[in-house]
Amino acid sequence: MIKIGILGGGQLGYMFLQNALQYPCEISILDPAADAPCAPHAHHFVQGDFKDYDTVVAFGENLDAIGIEIEHVNVEALRYLKSIGKKVVPDPEALAIIQDKGVQKAFYVKNNIPTAPYFELDNWEDLKHKKATYPLFQKSRKDGYDGKGVQFLKSEADLDKMLQVPSIFETPADLDREIAVVTVADHLGNIVTYPTVEFVINEEYNLLDYLLIPSSLNKTITDKAEQIARDVVKALNSPGVFAVELFLNKDQTLWVNETASRVHNSGHSTIEGAYSSQFDQMLRTLMELPLGSTQLFTTSAMVNLIGAEGETGPAVIENVEKLLAIPGTYLHWYAKAITKPGRKMGHITLVDDNLEQLKQNIKQVNETIKVVSKK
């Protein structure tokens, strides 16, 4: 029985585990939080810091294959584990590129992957003395995710808002919309993509409303996006699941925003919508099984379930029974004990081949469900 270890036991590891249990394998999870969602359910749970070299080596050295559900892990330890013959997915060298936004951007440029123009400053204060064209997005080179480590600088007047860390500075896209392509590579170099995912924005609030797969974009654009995603993953030269996030500019050119070297929010509705989900593919890459089919059963949408404003404490989800009465609706609760404003507590997938019906159902979902704290 193959022994698989995952660095990280949050919601991505949790959804991975739910699928992995149907395969002949034994799953160990490493996470610093004793109450991580995966903790009660993995074959083995180890409480420990996945950023610590010795902890990761000790965790991995009795396993056959090691994967990740979070990118901020100790790459040196993964390099060592690979050197002693362990299967590591993604490859530590690919992860090293992804972990550092400066290295990641240089990688795109070197491989002729279209991306936003940028420059890099190890000393962020140098921006004051640089003749730069604003606005700019400052992105910290390391440890950024989910909008953290990003600062919008509208003009020189915003210089005092700067993040005081080594950063890259990007020209903002002239954004039509954001899209993503979840892409999977196996150990033989075979690469498959899911259909392009579209981030649909609520224009009233200027917030993400839902993710839609397949997107509403025309085939010329999605073919191009999927080819760019393949090029990125081919150049990374690593097995694993990758989410290539792209900007579609108003002139219909595409820029790669960034790449995640793991399962990703934008691929969640593949659980219900596709023959093989992104979590299933993650398992297949770790077990060196043939890649699953990325074909869709149906159109699907995904809505994040976010902790409500002003609510911090033991999580309670309201109106589950009303939610699940909406046709084609699935709840994924992430089993986090505590809700906080803005925390991802779960997601909802909706399926319907009729796009208008799907949109109506999404609206109903958004009006129905709420995560609050226990009074």
Added chain:
Amino acid sequence: MIKIGILGGGQLGYMFLQNALQYPCEISILDPAADAPCAPHAHHFVQGDFKDYDTVVAFGENLDAIGIEIEHVNVEALRYLKSIGKKVVPDPEALAIIQDKGVQKAFYVKNNIPTAPYFELDNWEDLKHKKATYPLFQKSRKDGYDGKGVQFLKSEADLDKMLQVPSIFETPADLDREIAVVTVADHLGNIVTYPTVEFVINEEYNLLDYLLIPSSLNKTITDKAEQIARDVVKALNSPGVFAVELFLNKDQTLWVNETASRVHNSGHSTIEGAYSSQFDQMLRTLMELPLGSTQLFTTSAMVNLIGAEGETGPAVIENVEKLLAIPGTYLHWYAKAITKPGRKMGHITLVDDNLEQLKQNIKQVNETIKVVSKK
């Protein structure tokens, strides 16, 4: 957070658990085997005998809802748990009918459900003195499942083969084929059915080859089968998932063979093939959520994965990588440590809207996969 307990931690509980983890609930499992498939993965695992009154009461009295994945459990304990306000699914009275094949047959007759003619003998030896028309199927009233507790009596010459337990004796069907209808009822009395499942027999070996959903039968028959299944579940007057197994006679009449008051082998491919699987429905009935959609995404088939002849010991599954290269193929491994000849070790679901392609893929699956013991 609702606390749910399941009596039994075998493969049915295992598949239930995989789905249940996406809901806000806490799952406890009671099973006599320390190495039951569910043991490492439930929130709480209790090793104990689900046939023992005190064990079941102690297990259930701090929970909110109690379900089953095996029928041979202590009904008196469930009656008690219901009496102190616990949600019990299925209702203990329905389970009491199902547990005893004599009571179950009388229930069909009383409710005008078509079923094979039969008689009941508490003293099995009385058959010797009875003027009976052979052949007969003898079925033990209690503890029969998966073909256990059944004896075919071709003629009086077979009397020495009789099972020496209180039994019913049934006239065999003039069998065209066997079918089943997985049927779900909620606490409000709403009833839904999945499309009829067909047991497809390998004519060469006269063994079950695969289960097919939807069946290849005409609508007149499937409508009738689904109506009979509804009638059975309505008369049982209980929430839960039920599998109503039927004989289709050569004259195209239908007889109910027996009913399972739990998730069932015949509904496994609803995991991939249907909007909401039988395991999802089981969870919904326990949480008193609206029933899921029984609509199918696609045609699907299910092949049991049985321990090979002559192989007893630590289980090894051969050719997984070849299996999963067959398009539309899913493996469900049941995480049982030991394989034995004929033991259900897992199942394989195949999906394809093209029935001929599906049959070819099933043939390839059967030629590929094997469960042996570790040498």
